[in-house]
Amino acid sequence: MNKRAIVVVYKRESYKEFESLVKEAGYEIVGIVYLRRFTSRGISDYKINEIKSLMESTGAENVIFDTQLKPNYIYNIAKELGVEPKDRLEIILEIFKMHSPSKEADLQIKLASLQIELARAKERVKLAKLGEQPALVLGPGEYEVDVYYNEVKRRIQNIKAKLEEERKKRELHREYRRKRGFRTISIAGYTSSGKTTLFNALTGLNRRTGPEPFTTISTKFSIIKIGVWDIYLVDTIGFITDLPPFMINAFYSTLEEITYSDLVLLVVDVSEPYDYIKNKLEASYEILRKLNYNGNVVIVGNKIDVINNIEYLKPIESLFNSYSNYYIFISALKGINLDGLLEIIEDILGRGRYIKVRVSYSNPNWYNILDYLKRNSDREFSLSFENDSIIVEGLFNDRAIEYIKKNRIEVLEGLPHAEDMDIEAES
Ligand SMILES: Nc1nc2c(ncn2[C@@H]2O[C@H](COP(=O)(O)OP(=O)(O)OP(=O)(O)O)[C@@H](O)[C@H]2O)c(=O)[nH]1
Ligand SMILES: [Mg+2]
Numbered sequence: 001m002n003k004r005a006i007v008v009v010y011k012r013e014s015y016k017e018f019e020s021l022v023k024e025a026g027y028e029i030v031g032i033v034y035l036r037r038f039t040s041r042g043i044s045d046y047k048i049n050e051i052k053s054l055m056e057s058t059g060a061e062n063v064i065f066d067t068q069l070k071p072n073y074i075y076n077i078a079k080e081l082g083v084e085p086k087d088r089l090e091i092i093l094e095i096f097k098m099h100s101p102s103k104e105a106d107l108q109i110k111l112a113s114l115q116i117e118l119a120r121a122k123e124r125v126k127l128a129k130l131g132e133q134p135a136l137v138l139g140p141g142e143y144e145v146d147v148y149y150n151e152v153k154r155r156i157q158n159i160k161a162k163l164e165e166e167r168k169k170r171e172l173h174r175e176y177r178r179k180r181g182f183r184t185i186s187i188a189g190y191t192s193s194g195k196t197t198l199f200n201a202l203t204g205l206n207r208r209t210g211p212e213p214f215t216t217i218s219t220k221f222s223i224i225k226i227g228v229w230d231i232y233l234v235d236t237i238g239f240i241t242d243l244p245p246f247m248i249n250a251f252y253s254t255l256e257e258i259t260y261s262d263l264v265l266l267v268v269d270v271s272e273p274y275d276y277i278k279n280k281l282e283a284s285y286e287i288l289r290k291l292n293y294n295g296n297v298v299i300v301g302n303k304i305d306v307i308n309n310i311e312y313l314k315p316i317e318s319l320f321n322s323y324s325n326y327y328i329f330i331s332a333l334k335g336i337n338l339d340g341l342l343e344i345i346e347d348i349l350g351r352g353r354y355i356k357v358r359v360s361y362s363n364p365n366w367y368n369i370l371d372y373l374k375r376n377s378d379r380e381f382s383l384s385f386e387n388d389s390i391i392v393e394g395l396f397n398d399r400a401i402e403y404i405k406k407n408r409i410e411v412l413e414g415l416p417h418a419e420d421m422d423i424e425a426e427s
Pocket of ligand 2: 195196197208209215216
């Protein structure tokens with residue numbers, strides 16, 4: 001397959017990101033055409049000719065626009081060029097297709113592709129009704145256009161139903177985690193900011209990382225202990241500028257974990273120029289808003305190892321400060337300041353309180369009690385044995401304290417005795 005491409009650049013300021021997307025999708029860029037404006041029908045004859053002659057001289061069969069094309073533009077441009085132009089969205093989807101590891105991600109990609117297809121089919125139906133014959137390159141083959149349109153719609157419904165099933169499974173899983181007292185922390189942020197590198201550093205795992213966009217395409221989690229909490233740590237798919245709303249919908253189930261998190265670590269690559277950092281931070285917050293996430297955010301300024309002038313961080317620091325009370329500079333790769341990050345997380349989730357309790361073997365529930373207490377305490381959790389009972393001590397979180405009160409577990413140190421608590425409650 002010919003993967004030589006002419007790229008048409010409209011948004012110069014984000015060309016670097018676009019270039020890496022195109023390359024990641026496997027294209028060789030053999031020519032660039034700069035575009036100042038779109039006309040009402042698409043692009044001017046002059047620009048069409050420029051693209052055509054570049055295609056001829058380079059042998060490129062692909063024309064890729066760095067922006068999202070309206071369906072009628074695609075139709076008009078395809079008619080002139082003889083090939084269907086691709087846009088930024090399609091390139092992103094092609095990358096996703098290459099990386100897709102899971103059934104759910106597959107479904108999401110199909111859904112997003114079909115939604116693009118639907119928008120285009122709509123245009124074809126409109127044009128067909130106006131009496132214009134849809135161009136062959138766009139043609140749905142033997143289908144009548146509106147039959148085709150309905151078929152696409154039906155397939156979308158089908159995939160949505162399957163995704164809904166997956167979503168329900170995840171909901172059950174979340175419910176289970178909540179009951180067991182897990183706290184969920186999502187690592188979110190722009191693509192290539194270092195989310196997976198941080199995930200690996202915190203979990204000791206070795207998930208794939210890389211400089212190319214969208215290395216991570218599905219949500220991945222691991223369970224770790226931070227202070228007195230069992231943490232369900234989630235590595236998510238990267239954000240990107242101008243992600244159209246329906247793409248967010250299509251990938252919502254992947255990003256959904258963010259919505260239900262107790263805390264989001266928003267990773268920002270501080271080795272980039274200030275303006276990039278500013279724009280990406282703004283875009284990231286916009287996406288968090290769209291995801292309806294209203295909880296705490298720790299802005300994690302990553303890749304501090306490549307900064308050699310501390311002064312450089314000052315404006316970035318005040319930028320972070322304007323978004324969140326919690327921010328920190330780290331290097332996920334070199335392991336710099338990870339302790340500081342863990343401290344902030346503990347500050348937010350709550351530190352433990354020292355308690356010593358007695359659990360009697362005569363309590364038929366003793367095993368479950370120990371299990372629950374262990375999961376809601378820190379690493380110093382310890383047991384000692386005394387005749388017919390077990391003495392448990394350690395730092396415990398709020399959930400454990402609630403549990404101790406509710407189950408009337410005998411408190412030896414750290415809290416008023418259960419009977420006293422009752423008196424308090426009654427008065
Ligand atoms: N110098 C430096 N490079 C880093 C650091 N953290 C990550 N990187 C590099 O940045 C690139 C992207 O890292 P990833 O962890 O894959 O980024 P990601 O945010 O998971 O990216 P996607 O999954 O594609 O969204 C890789 O080449 C990493 O080695 C860091 O602290 N310092
Ligand atoms: Mg990643």
